[in-house]
Every structure is written in C-alpha cells, then in structure tokens.
Amino acid sequence: MTIISHRAEALLLLCRAGFEADCAAELTERAAAQGQGGYARATRDAGWLTWHQPGQAVAGLLPGPSGGERLIFARTAWPLLGEFSDLPPTDRVSPLLAQVAPWGPFSAVRLEHADTNAGRTLQRFLRGFRKALEPALKQARLWDDGADRILHLFFEDSAQGRFGCAPAATVSPWEQGIPRLRLPAAAPSRSALKLEEAWLCLMNEAERAHWLGAGRSAVDLGAAPGGWTWQLARRGLRVTGVDHGRLAAHLLEEYPVSHVSADAFTWRPPRPVDVLVCDIVDKPSRSLALMEKWLLRGWARVALFNLKLPMKQRHATVSSLLSRLQVSLADAGLAMQIRAAQLYHDREEITVAVLPQQGT
Numbered sequence: 001m002t003i004i005s006h007r008a009e010a011l012l013l014l015c016r017a018g019f020e021a022d023c024a025a026e027l028t029e030r031a032a033a034q035g036q037g038g039y040a041r042a043t044r045d046a047g048w049l050t051w052h053q054p055g056q057a058v059a060g061l062l063p064g065p066s067g068g069e070r071l072i073f074a075r076t077a078w079p080l081l082g083e084f085s086d087l088p089p090t091d092r093v094s095p096l097l098a099q100v101a102p103w104g105p106f107s108a109v110r111l112e113h114a115d116t117n118a119g120r121t122l123q124r125f126l127r128g129f130r131k132a133l134e135p136a137l138k139q140a141r142l143w144d145d146g147a148d149r150i151l152h153l154f155f156e157d158s159a160q161g162r163f164g165c166a167p168a169a170t171v172s173p174w175e176q177g178i179p180r181l182r183l184p185a186a187a188p189s190r191s192a193l194k195l196e197e198a199w200l201c202l203m204n205e206a207e208r209a210h211w212l213g214a215g216r217s218a219v220d221l222g223a224a225p226g227g228w229t230w231q232l233a234r235r236g237l238r239v240t241g242v243d244h245g246r247l248a249a250h251l252l253e254e255y256p257v258s259h260v261s262a263d264a265f266t267w268r269p270p271r272p273v274d275v276l277v278c279d280i281v282d283k284p285s286r287s288l289a290l291m292e293k294w295l296l297r298g299w300a301r302v303a304l305f306n307l308k309l310p311m312k313q314r315h316a317t318v319s320s321l322l323s324r325l326q327v328s329l330a331d332a333g334l335a336m337q338i339r340a341a342q343l344y345h346d347r348e349e350i351t352v353a354v355l356p357q358q359g360t
Contacts, residue, residue: 008059009055010053011027011080012050012152013050019073020045020048021315022073022314023073026071026073029319036056038052039052046116062078062171063169072318075172078152078166083163084096093133099163100151105144106143107143108150109153110175110176111175112175115344125158149166150168181345187230188226188227191227191345192231193227194228194346195232195277196231197344197351198304198343199353201351202340211275212232212275217275218275219239219240219276219300222280228279232275243264264290275300275301275304276303278306287305287306291305295354296329301356309348325338326338337356
C-alpha cells in the first residue's frame with residue numbers, strides 16, 4: 001500500500017482523452033491564484049492525470065464551500081489518498097477494504113476508469129466487482145448513508161489503481177463525471193444531448209426550474225436541424241430557431257417553435273427573450289462576441305453556448321475569452337455568473353452558461 005497523506009496533497013482527475021495538458025494548465029493557474037504551486041503527472045491520451053502539491057492541501061482546488069467554481073477540463077476530480085496493486089484474482093475485496101478502512105465509513109462508492117477504449121474494457125469487470133464490494137463494505141461497518149463521504153476507486157486494470165474519498169458537494173454527482181443520458185427517438189439530432197448535459201452540469205435544480213420552465217421565451221442561434229430547439233420546446237419554452245437551414249418538420253407542427261431563416265450573427269430579436277442558446281461552428285472569439293452582444297444589449301437574460309476550441313493553446317484561449325466576457329459584463333454593470341465545462345458530449349469545444357447572480 002502507498003499512502004500519500006491523510007490530509008490529501010494530490011488529486012486524481014478524469015478528462016477527455018487528449019486534454020490532459022489543458023487540465024494540468026488549468027490546475028496550475030488555479031493553484032497559483034491561491035498562492036500555491038504543484039505539478040501534474042499525465043500521459044497524453046490517457047484520459048486521466050494526477051496533480052500533486054507536496055506539503056499543501058488540495059481541497060481548495062475543488063468546488064464547494066472551501067473551493068471555487070468547477071474545473072473546466074476535468075469531468076470529475078477527487079483527493080487522492082493512495083494506490084493499490086497486485087490485487088489477487090481470488091479475493092480483490094479484502095485487500096482493498098484494509099486499505100480504505102482508515103477513511104471510512106462511506107455513504108457511496110464510485111468505481112471509475114478512463115474514458116478510453118482500454119478503460120471501457122473494464123466495465124463488465126466493475127459491474128461484477130460492485131456486487132461483491134458494496135455488501136462487504138456494509139458487513140465491515142464501512143458504510144453509513146449519513147456519512148457524506150464518497151469512496152472513489154479508479155482502476156487502471158483489474159488489479160491496480162488509485163483510491164480517495166471526498167464529500168459529495170465537492171465532486172461530480174455522477175460516476176466518472178458522466179451523466180447517463182439517452183437520446184429519445186423524437187430528437188432531431190444527437191446534439192440534443194449536449195444541451196441536456198449542459199443544464200444538468202452547469203445549472204442547479206432551482207435555476208433549471210426558474211429559467212427553463214413552461215412559458216419562458218428562448219432563441220436558438222444556428223438551430224438547424226433543431227436538437228437544442230427541441231430540448232427547450234419539450235420543456236414548454238416558446239422557441240425561435242434562427243438558421244438558414246431547415247428545422248425538423250415535427251418541431252414546427254408539435255411544439256411552440258417558430259423558424260426564422262436568417263444569419264445568426266446579424267439577426268436581432270424583435271423583443272428581449274429569457275434564454276439564448278447557441279451551438280455554431282465558428283472561431284471561438286467570434287462566437288463569444290455574438291454572445292456578448294446579446295447579453296450586453298439586454299436581448300437575453302441567460303445564455304448557454306458552445307465555444308469551439310483551437311488545436312493548440314486550448315486552455316489559454318478559454319481563459320482569455322472567459323476573462324474578457326467577465327470584464328465586459330462587469331463594465332456593463334451586469335452581475336452575472338460564468339460557468340464553463342468540457343462536457344462528455346462535447347468534443348473540441350467547451351460549453352458555457354451565463355446566469356444572473358443569485359438574488360439579482
């Protein structure tokens with residue numbers, strides 16, 4: 001067993017394969033802002049990495065009461081407490097229980113792997129392993145529904161990996177940071193899952209109820225064929241889809257949707273709307289300028305949009321653009337929150353939500 005520290009001085013983070021360096025750059029920036037330093041250990045395309053701050057606690061890097069906003073490039077992150085290896089195939093549970101016992105009891109367990117082809121080969125093994133592990137935790141009195149302490153076990157293969165634990169408020173609510181969503185047959189495109197994941201990850205339940213309720217008005221810029229329009233309309237929002245391309249016919253027939261054939265960058269609404277969404281393939285600086293225009297001119301009160309990323313300097317580009325947006329909103333006297341994430345259904349892009357500060 002390798003124990004790192006009872007006060008965690010390292011994190012394990014899961015991300016999209018190929019974005020390990022961007023995740024490390026984001027952590028470097030966040031740690032520096034807190035007057036701390038550290039280093040990453042990462043392998044390109046591994047889909048995970050570790051962050052180390054010897055002699056310094058890492059809890060402040062995570063969201064929640066002691067930390068800040070969620071990390072953009074990490075799907076989930078948790079304090080890393082130790083490693084396990086050479087688990088015997090005849091009894092993998094007992095050695096693990098002995099290692100994690102000092103940090104119990106736990107209220108939940110997350111069995112995680114890299115989101116790569118190699119990592120996904122572990123899914124069947126982990127389904128079976130869970131059936132043995134959870135009863136064993138309860139029998140060993142290491143399970144307490146009221147403990148608010150999630151046990152994370154990350155498997156590199158069936159015999160080795162890393163473990164840690166964290167309060168629920170500081171980690172993703174989903175195993176591997178991935179909400180399990182299904183695409184209904186009525187959805188005009190798979191992009192519908194992007195918007196559903198966006199409001200699950202970037203808005204809380206109260207915000208979704210307030211802004212995405214029946215009777216609200218919305219505009220979808222670059223709407224065709226209508227995946228994002230459909231997601232809003234099926235919640236009861238009145239949606240205007242703006243695109244020279246056609247929307248799926250059933251959107252106009254079955255939902256409160258209207259179609260405007262126009263250029264998303266030059267069209268302006270006849271009246272302000274509650275919600276603006278946008279998933280346009282263009283340079284991120286141009287897309288951000290469009291969102292700034294709508295928010296600063298008061299054409300929309302809330303925005304959810306994607307920014308396509310360049311091939312290089314992705315974190316630097318994101319940091320610069322979001323800082324620019326924050327300054328623009330503040331200079332205009334708008335008290336807004338900016339939240340961003342590279343979601344599971346995103347690829348070379350991030351999703352951004354801009355919402356009024358609570359109480360405004």
